[in-house]
Amino acid sequence: MSVIDVLTRVDVICRKYDKYEIDKRKDLNASVIDAFARLYAAVEADIDAALKKSELAAMEKNRASVVAMNAEIRRTKARLMEQVLALQKLAVKKVKGLTREELVTRNDMVLALPERIQAIPDGTASAGKQTGGWTASTSHKKIKFDSADGNMRLEDDFFQQTEESSQFRQEYEMWRMKQDEGLHVISEGLDTLKDLAHDMNEELDRQVPLIDELDTKVDRAASQLKNTNVRLKDTVNQLRSSRNCCIDLILLCVILGIFSYLYK
């Protein structure tokens, strides 16, 4: 036989026994097997995409876009968690052609998924706190779980603190009462001031027309005085006219003469 004949013969045999091939069988039975595999593949793809996005977010400078990306990642994570639940259900289902071991591995794979999903960084607090259950990204269930878990521990600490804190609280209450008293005194004072101010206002309003009247009267009196002064000035000037002065001087000289005559 020639080489070509051998090759052709091999091809025919391969085609004949193709249905026994595992990979091809897998593809053939893809639709039968898996809902599970499909979903699993989709979840894995989403996880990868989310990881890539978180890497981008870590490198991003613009805060707003960082925030937006982190929000999207969180949404994706939530969605994936829901899908994980569906996967778990599917994993338990017995499918044709699947061995027992494969069933177990499927379960393990599904169980490993949530951790992988949570491990995707989404910009919230560091992984260390996550175990404490305080981060916002963790579901509420986790928080409750933790506090229920650590209840006993918290109570012990709690008591220790109340002694200090009750003292502090007492002090605080005392200072607050003092402050209230002080404020009360201030408010009383302000009330009195307000009343005084109002009364002063009214008194001033009362005085205004009186002062206006006074103003006019005083103006009138002042003008009258001015007139009188001018007239007085005229009169005095008249009195001091030259003729009268000469007569005064002559009379003075006469009197002086008489005196000197009398006493000489």
Next chain:
Amino acid sequence: MAGSDPQKLMTKADKLTKLTLTRWSADWRSATQLYEQAAIAFRLAKEYEKAKTAFEKASKGQEMLSSPWDAAKHMESAAALAKELGSWTEVSDLYRRASELYNECGRSQPASDALAKGARILEDAAPDEAVRMYADACTFLEEDGKEQMAFDLYRAATNVYLKLEKYTDAASFLLKWGVAADKCNATNSQCKAYLSAIIVYLYAHDFKQAEKCYNDCSQIETFVNSDQNRCASKLLSAYQEGDIEEIKRLAQTSTISHLDHMIIRLARKLPTGDLDAARSNEANQDEALDENDLT
């Protein structure tokens, strides 16, 4: 010597004014002068009766000389001397006459001042007359548009009423005060007057009146926006609930402490008597309404 001289002056002046066959017209000018001198001399000698007579005659003289201002002034002096003598009717008459003369001059302020002086003197002796004089004084001022000056008179009149325990009259006077304050935009005094009126009504056990008064006052915007309004509403609601502690606490607040001292005294004495009456009145009212609704 001091006693005779004024007496001589008096007789001389009388002679000048008396109309006889020889004298056809009285010489008021010189007579008035003599009367004035005699009156002053009598006053120095503390002979009040004679001084008063002299002043009256001097005033008449001034009237004849058509100078009502001087006449009024002499009347006032005569009235002051009448006060020394303690003849209250004369005091009131003389002051009224003086204020009439002042009004003749067209000067309302001295007129009301004269009446106020008389009223103050008569507060103890003849309080009704005093209140009448206060009211007239206030009217004179208001006619002349000088309500601001009337506030003191309103206060004094209210005090007299409160002393006489005529609470409704006091409250109505307070409301008149509020009106006067409104005219001259004295909002603080106005609100205080209204609050005082409500307190007076409450003191007189007249819860219905107090409520009516409060409702009337609530129509006035300046009152509604004031501290006094808040205080009044708190007081009335405390009365309705019969909460004695609350009433006592409210009486200590600064709003009430800024009112007139007589009113403060009343407020501190609140609540007087039966809060239950006030409460039961309210309850009865409500019950009556309910029955009506059911039927």
